[in-house]
Amino acid sequence: MDTVGFIWDIDGVVVDSPHEEAWRITAMKSPWNADSLTSDFYFAHVASRPRYEGGNNILKLKGIYERLGARTEEEKKRILEQYCEEKNTLIKQLINEGKFKLFHDAVTQLLKAKKLGILQAAASASKNAKPMLMKVSKSRITDELKDNYGVLKDKDTLYSVFDIDVCGLDLGGKQNILKFAAEQLKTLSGGKIKKFVVFEDAPSGIEAAKSLGFYAVGVFRIGEKESLTKAGADIVTEDLRKIDIGKLISADSNR
Numbered sequence: 001m002d003t004v005g006f007i008w009d010i011d012g013v014v015v016d017s018p019h020e021e022a023w024r025i026t027a028m029k030s031p032w033n034a035d036s037l038t039s040d041f042y043f044a045h046v047a048s049r050p051r052y053e054g055g056n057n058i059l060k061l062k063g064i065y066e067r068l069g070a071r072t073e074e075e076k077k078r079i080l081e082q083y084c085e086e087k088n089t090l091i092k093q094l095i096n097e098g099k100f101k102l103f104h105d106a107v108t109q110l111l112k113a114k115k116l117g118i119l120q121a122a123a124s125a126s127k128n129a130k131p132m133l134m135k136v137s138k139s140r141i142t143d144e145l146k147d148n149y150g151v152l153k154d155k156d157t158l159y160s161v162f163d164i165d166v167c168g169l170d171l172g173g174k175q176n177i178l179k180f181a182a183e184q185l186k187t188l189s190g191g192k193i194k195k196f197v198v199f200e201d202a203p204s205g206i207e208a209a210k211s212l213g214f215y216a217v218g219v220f221r222i223g224e225k226e227s228l229t230k231a232g233a234d235i236v237t238e239d240l241r242k243i244d245i246g247k248l249i250s251a252d253s254n255r
Contacts (some may be wrong), residue, residue, distance in 0.1 A: 005185035005193045006113055007178055007209075010124035011166060012201040013219050014110065014158070015132050016101040020047070022091035027058055032083060034062040038243050043222060064178040075102075095128060096134045102158075103242040104145055105200070106219070110161050111149040113245055119163045119189055121181040123198075127168035133159035163188060175208040182212070197248050199240070203231035214250060219242070 011017045020042045027034040037058065045061060046054035051160065059065050059080060071077045083176040094100065113120060122129060142148045161166070166183045171177050178198060180217035186193045198209035201219045210232040218228030218236035228236045235249070237243055 002117065002119075002189055002192045004118060004121040004195045004197060005189065005199060005228070006118055007123050007181045007185070007196055007198045007214070008106070008162075009198075009200045009202070009205055009219075010122055010125050010129035013199050014103055014106045015129075015136070016103065016121075016221075017128055017132060018094040020102045020114055021099075022087050022094060023054070023058065026083065026087040026090055027055060027062065027064075029086070031068065032059075032064050033067075034058065034064060037062075047222075051084050051088070055080055055087065057084060068103055072165065077164065079245070092131075095131050095135060098140070100132060102140075102144055103221075107141060107158065109240045109243070109245065110144075110158075111147075113153055114151045114161050114244065115149050118245075118249075119185050119193065120161065121164035121185050122162045122167050122178050123181040124167045125174060125177060129167035130159065130165060133157065133162070155233065173208070175207050175211055178205075178208055178214065179212055182214070187240060195249075199220075200233075201228075203227045206231035206233045209235060215248070217248070 020039065023042065023046055023081055024037040026032065027037050037081065045057040065076050065079065068079060070079050080086060099199055108217070110120065122133065127148045131169060134157050136156060138148060138152040138156050141152065141158065166177055166184065169180070196214040197217060197226045198214045199219055200209060201205050201218045201221045203223045206218055206228055216233045218231070218233030220228060220236055220238045225236060235243065
């Protein structure tokens with residue numbers, strides 16, 4: 001087990017952050033007063049985009065700039081900054097209250113891998129990844145999964161399962177984040193790790209993993225399942241519990 005390392009994207013793979021809810025609630029508040037922000041709209045114009053780009057799409061496509069009388073780019077910038085700041089404050093509140101979903105299949109495999117002694121890294125561009133992981137207590141995991149596989153102590157959180165954390169670091173893209181995570185895991189193992197398995201839900205993350213020669217598991221949550229295969233995923237699944245960890249350890253990359 002000491003020759004393989006697992007690298008996990010967090011938002012969308014391990015937890016489902018309240019980003020959509022935060023954007024929606026904020027948009028419907030005064031002075032924005034947008035009509036309902038549907039999931040289809042969110043995934044088409046906001047999801048997986050930088051904060052200001054997603055916020056600008058909402059304000060522009062929902063006619064909020066026009067309604068608020070913003071005519072110059074400077075006026076639009078001021079409104080956008082205020083909107084994004086309010087949304088960011090709300091998402092921090094939601095995370096602090098634990099109002100986000102756990103993906104049980106991912107958490108189950110994380111715990112099983114931990115019990116097997118596999119070194120694991122959390123590797124997400126999101127600065128909210130660590131706070132979310134730290135809000136998931138042992139009791140919540142046990143309540144929802146009915147088992148913690150004997151790897152968590154009473155004061156542990158989901159964050160405790162990871163041996164390396166490179167979340168929220170400004171490293172210039174997902175490829176660099178994965179590369180840095182792999183380097184940290186290899187150092188921690190004393191150079192024993194020879195293979196890395198990456199768990200990603202976005203095609204861009206799969207492409208980054210494959211560019212580094214890593215084995216890539218495409219975790220299908222939303223969008224088109226085929227996009228993960230086209231990006232080069234070695235395997236694609238809707239439920240990580242269906243994948244035997246032993247097979248991941250022994251499998252060779254097929255791309």
